Amino acid sequence: MLRITDLVVRYGAATAVDGVSLEIADGEMVALVGPNGAGKSSLVNAVSGLVKPAAGRIEIDGRSAQVPEGRQMFPDLSVDDNLRMGAWRLSRNARDTARIYELLPELVPLRRRRAGLLSGGQQQMVSIGRALMARPELLLVDELSLGLAPLVTEKLVAHLRRINQESGTTILLIEQEVALAFEICARAYVLEAGRVVASGDTATLAGDKALAAIYFGDLSTGAEEDER
Numbered sequence: 493m494l495r496i497t498d499l500v501v502r503y504g505a506a507t508a509v510d511g512v513s514l515e516i517a518d519g520e521m522v523a524l525v526g527p528n529g530a531g532k533s534s535l536v537n538a539v540s541g542l543v544k545p546a547a548g549r550i551e552i553d554g555r556s557a558q559v560p561e562g563r564q565m566f567p568d569l570s571v572d573d574n575l576r577m578g579a580w581r582l583s584r585n586a587r588d589t590a591r592i593y594e595l596l597p598e599l600v601p602l603r604r605r606r607a608g609l610l611s612g613g614q615q616q617m618v619s620i621g622r623a624l625m626a627r628p629e630l631l632l633v634d635e636l637s638l639g640l641a642p643l644v645t646e647k648l649v650a651h652l653r654r655i656n657q658e659s660g661t662t663i664l665l666i667e668q669e670v671a672l673a674f675e676i677c678a679r680a681y682v683l684e685a686g687r688v689v690a691s692g693d694t695a696t697l698a699g700d701k702a703l704a705a706i707y708f709g710d711l712s713t714g715a716e717e718d719e720r
Contacts, residue, residue, distance in 0.1 A: 493518045493630050493662040494539070494556075499548035501534045501686075508534035510686035511548070518553070518629075521656050521663045523673035523694065526683035532666045533561055535683070536632045539664075554629030559622075561634040561666075563615045567608025571599055574607045574618050578625030592621040596651060613644035620651065624661075631655070634666045649676055674698050 494516040501509035509531045516522045524532050537543045539550055540558045557578065566574050572589055579587045593600050596617050602610065607618055616636070623631060633652065637645040653676070655661050667673035673680060674694040682690040682703065690703055697703060 493520070493553050494664065495549075495551040496535075496539070497549040497551075499535065499538060499550065500546045501531070501538050501543055502546045503534075508686055509538065509545075512683070512686070512688055514681050514688065514691070516630075516662060516664060519656070519660050519662055520679065521652075521665065521677045523665045523667055523677035523680035524683060525667055525670045525673050525680055528668065529685075530683040531686040532668075532683055533634055534686075536634050536664070536666050539632060552630060555626060556630040556632060557623040557626040557628035558632040559616075559619050559634060559636070561638060563612070563619045565607040565610075565615050565618065567606065569607060570604050571607055571610070571618055572603045575599075575621050575625055578622035579627075582626070586627065587625070589621075589625070592624060595624065595655065596621050598647075611644075612639050613641070613648070616640065616644075616648055617651070620648070624655070628661065630662045630664065632664050632666070636665060636667060637669050637672055645672065652676065 496512060496514050499509050499512045500507065512535060524535065526532055534543065536558060538545050539552070539556065566577060575589045575592055576587050593603070599617060599621060602614060607615060610618065636648055652663060656663050665673055665677055674697065677694055680691065680694050680697055681688050682697065690697060690700070
């Protein structure tokens with residue numbers, strides 16, 4: 493579904509992604525983890541076409557859509573209108589939001605509410621629904637748990653699993669909370685300073701004491717609550 497070869501992303505003289513290669517098969521849920529500044533968002537933004545790579549190759553077998561870091565709502569628009577924005581490049585018939593409310597029924601009573609008035613968890617759900625409106629084969633989720641309480645994150649994880657299992661959507665999860673990412677995904681890549689420093693099945697990576705000492709010490713403290 494996704495093949496990245498020797499990807500380089502630069503911002504002026506600064507290199508954010510330095511020769512990264514990775515592969516994700518159709519239907520997989522794969523995590524990309526690492527500390528702040530590791531280059532995770534730069535990589536996913538390159539996959540989405542938001543930044544132009546300085547070098548390397550990105551191959552996607554199908555349509556991709558991104559759930560951006562920080563949710564990035566249109567705060568003055570309703571939930572329903574925010575969802576429709578995800579399908580702006582598709583035909584008018586493809587802008588029907590009914591299937592999103594079937595997948596995310598918690599949004600039904602909120603459909604006419606302004607997105608800026610929602611809680612953080614509700615906004616994240618809208619962001620996921622908006623990406624799904626593009627009917628992607630590959631869903632890129634950037635920092636699912638950012639600023640959310642653990643119980644809220646747990647509900648969102650359940651929705652991602654359902655989307656993956658029922659529709660076969662391939663998911664690349666970019667996540668700073670390593671324990672959460674390893675719980676969700678069977679396979680992962682560990683990024684540090686723009687380079688892949690480890691990869692493999694998450695059970696093996698979680699049992700690596702050297703990696704645990706570097707990453708779990710800082711990244712397993714849990715998501716902070718932000719339900720304003």
